[in-house]
Amino acid sequence: MARTRDLPATWVTATTTELPPSDRPEIAFCGRSNVGKSSLINALCRQKKLLRTSGTPGRTRMIHLVAVADRIHLVDLPGYGYARVGHAERDAWGQMVEDYLGERPALAGVVLIVDARLPPQDADIHLRRALVDTHLPVLGVATKIDGVPRSKQRAQLEVLRRALDFPPGRPLPFSVEGSQGRDALWDAIDEMTGRP
Numbered sequence: 001m002a003r004t005r006d007l008p009a010t011w012v013t014a015t016t017t018e019l020p021p022s023d024r025p026e027i028a029f030c031g032r033s034n035v036g037k038s039s040l041i042n043a044l045c046r047q048k049k050l051l052r053t054s055g056t057p058g059r060t061r062m063i064h065l066v067a068v069a070d071r072i073h074l075v076d077l078p079g080y081g082y083a084r085v086g087h088a089e090r091d092a093w094g095q096m097v098e099d100y101l102g103e104r105p106a107l108a109g110v111v112l113i114v115d116a117r118l119p120p121q122d123a124d125i126h127l128r129r130a131l132v133d134t135h136l137p138v139l140g141v142a143t144k145i146d147g148v149p150r151s152k153q154r155a156q157l158e159v160l161r162r163a164l165d166f167p168p169g170r171p172l173p174f175s176v177e178g179s180q181g182r183d184a185l186w187d188a189i190d191e192m193t194g195r196p
Helices: 037-044 087-103 122-132 150-164 182-193
Strands: 009-014 026-031 063-068 072-076 107-115 138-143
Touching (some): 026 087, 107 122, 138 150
Antiparallel strands (some): 009 063
């Protein structure tokens, strides 16, 4: 049987009111605007253009379901925090994400993505605390790790671990360049979904 990470992926875009039935486990990817959620999912699926990416915060405005064959859905959620849109639209995104995280039966776990180059952000800490109430497994990933000098990476990951109350060995370091951390992240996703 092929491993999930080696299977083809396709995507469909929807809002929380238009999501298809929950027919497989889902792993949600959340984080601040422009932290690299879409790029990370593209790297996981080895498809650079699977999801649209942009250097402008706030480009992901809907929930994107990425179907990895018939095994799982990887779910790209709109980012929180700064985005060049009005307050009303940002509030609507926030409610959409909150509804998804609180009401989706197939949701098997959450990947909380933070920027490895930055100190712990208040918005990340707030979301981490809020996710405790969902009683879902939460996996921390520090993306853009290639932007941190190698000699400082371990110390920076420890700062993020303590601030975000992750267990030892988390957050996982990840870089789209060279797909550093790709296999480790897939292993963690497989553990959350119970699928090989």
